[in-house]
Amino acid sequence: MTRANLGTLSVDQLVDRFEELNVALDNARWDALGKSDHSKVNRLIYSIRDVGEELRARGREARLALTRLYTNRNMQVRLMAAKMTLGVAPVEGRKIIEEIAASKIYPQAGDAGMTLSNLDEGIFKPT
Numbered sequence: 001m002t003r004a005n006l007g008t009l010s011v012d013q014l015v016d017r018f019e020e021l022n023v024a025l026d027n028a029r030w031d032a033l034g035k036s037d038h039s040k041v042n043r044l045i046y047s048i049r050d051v052g053e054e055l056r057a058r059g060r061e062a063r064l065a066l067t068r069l070y071t072n073r074n075m076q077v078r079l080m081a082a083k084m085t086l087g088v089a090p091v092e093g094r095k096i097i098e099e100i101a102a103s104k105i106y107p108q109a110g111d112a113g114m115t116l117s118n119l120d121e122g123i124f125k126p127t
Contacts, residue, residue: 006050006051006054007054011055011058011061011065012065014051014054014062014065015055015065015068018048018051018055018066018077018080018081018084019074019077021044021047021048021051022048022074022077022080022081023074023076023077024044025041025044025045025048026074026075026076028044029041029107052084055084060088063084063085063088064085064088064089066081066084066085067081067085067089067092069081070092070096075100075103078096078100079097079100079108079111079112081093081096082094082096083097086119086126087126090126093126094116094119097115098112100112101113
């Protein structure tokens with residue numbers, strides 16, 4: 001789906017797309033460990049970024065719609081939703097990231113830990 005096509009989707013459809021892409025990313029990362037299909041992983045990351053930018057462009061309420069993914073069974077979905085909402089739900093988003101870091105389930109726990117370090121050191125400043 002192209003960036004232009006994202007503009008035709010509702011907020012709920014964008015949140016669903018964000019979820020689907022992150023599940024696919026989680027699966028592709030595991031596949032890439034054995035096959036080196038890093039181009040697929042990169043395409044998914046760019047697509048996730050595009051959906052996030054579309055939600056950001058639609059304002060605070062659109063980004064807050066991602067909080068419904070905080071309870072998703074997939075850790076990658078929860079992590080990315082929390083990271084994307086840190087600027088609009090900082091306390092709730094950070095709590096999810098802390099839980100993932102404490103889980104010690106990698107690679108998400110590593111990403112979550114680095115996110116917390118970058119937040120605490122002022123390297124990452126959510127908007």
